[in-house]
Amino acid sequence: SLSSYSVGSEYASWTAYSVAYTVVPNFQVLWLTDAVTQNNVIPTKYLLKTTTYGLLYIVASVSIGVILFQRREVA
Secondary structure (H helix, E strand, C coil), X not given: CHHHCCCCHHHHHHHHHHHHHHHCCCHHHHCCHHHHHCXXXXXXXXXXXXXXXXXXXXXXXXXXXXXXXXXXXXX
């Protein structure tokens, strides 16, 4: 694994990148343009998986927004 190559100050950077990769959504899985333009069949299982992935991120984003603005008075 790549973590075995990181030592000293590099390990902190590697850890930060690893956490960011886990937290930031991977929008590349939602990009279906290549498959559509090349007339490839997109499996139903893939569509369900990416739809679920997208919905989970939408729910997480709205939940964070609700938590952040719960005690704010918006006029």
